[in-house]
Amino acid sequence: MSQTGAQPKLYLLDVEGTTSPISLVSEQLFPYARKHLAAYLRAHDNDAAVAADLELLGQENSSETDDSRPAITGGSLEDAIAYLLWLMDRDRKSTALKSLQGKIWKAGFEAGELVGTVFPDVPEAMMRWSSHGKVSIYSSGSVEAQKLLFRYSSVGDLTPLISANFDTRIGPKIAAASYKTIASAMGIELSGILFFSDVVRELDAAREAGCATRLVIREGNAWVADANGHTSVRSFAELS
Ligand SMILES: CSCCC(=O)C(=O)COP(=O)(O)O
Numbered sequence: 030m031s032q033t034g035a036q037p038k039l040y041l042l043d044v045e046g047t048t049s050p051i052s053l054v055s056e057q058l059f060p061y062a063r064k065h066l067a068a069y070l071r072a073h074d075n076d077a078a079v080a081a082d083l084e085l086l087g088q089e090n091s092s093e094t095d096d097s098r099p100a101i102t103g104g105s106l107e108d109a110i111a112y113l114l115w116l117m118d119r120d121r122k123s124t125a126l127k128s129l130q131g132k133i134w135k136a137g138f139e140a141g142e143l144v145g146t147v148f149p150d151v152p153e154a155m156m157r158w159s160s161h162g163k164v165s166i167y168s169s170g171s172v173e174a175q176k177l178l179f180r181y182s183s184v185g186d187l188t189p190l191i192s193a194n195f196d197t198r199i200g201p202k203i204a205a206a207s208y209k210t211i212a213s214a215m216g217i218e219l220s221g222i223l224f225f226s227d228v229v230r231e232l233d234a235a236r237e238a239g240c241a242t243r244l245v246i247r248e249g250n251a252w253v254a255d256a257n258g259h260t261s262v263r264s265f266a267e268l269s
């Protein structure tokens with residue numbers, strides 16, 4: 030893609046620190062999930078989808094290598110809550126945690142208590158890119174959470190501009206194999222994918238897989254001392 034000057038076929042976007050401010054996640058979404066976690070689980074632990082998340086959480090808990098983690102014994106809901114809070118404290122990208130967070134946020138987005146803030150250049154870029162290629166999301170936040178964020182975005186419903194959503198169920202964002210799986214799922218060659226993220230390790234993995242990359246620098250993002258050769262942008266408007 031970048032070598033030939035051809036336009037990307039797939040614009041693959043990270044969310045936190047790329048389309049949306051880190052503060053949206055750290056100051057609004059995460060505190061909302063933390064506040065409602067225990068009540069939500071006590072009310073919904075028999076729902077099939079929640080039970081599946083708790084099952085997965087139990088497996089993650091068993092294979093956790095950090096011995097300081099609260100153990101879940103006998104499927105205890107209180108143990109599960111303690112472990113989820115422990116994961117939240119560490120901003121762990123646990124698939125089970127992310128799936129539960131998305132379910133908890135649903136009520137907040139639908140009630141207008143949560144709004145999916147996007148940076149001002151995002152809607153126009155999504156419209157431009159989707160006119161000649163595809164726009165997809167790859168975030169550690171669950172697919173359900175992504176759909177909520179873009180449906181209830183600060184500029185209205187952006188979901189019609191998004192072809193597909195991917196989360197850690199496809200693999201970790203720091204693994205090259207994940208980008209190969211996304212390319213295969215989309216039927217697009219890796220060289221036709223342009224991946225945007227604020228995290229150099231994620232960009233390294235995408236580049237290793239064969240994708241083109243852009244390091245996104247936004248207000249509020251952590252300072253990046255070494256971009257490891259990834260071209261940086263401060264706005265999607267920089268890409269003509
Ligand atoms: C999709 S909104 C929730 C964001 C989230 O939970 C998260 O961990 C952000 O990760 P990202 O991969 O978008 O940086």
Ligand SMILES: [Mg+2]
Pocket residue numbers: 043044045046047226227228
């Ligand atoms: Mg990010």
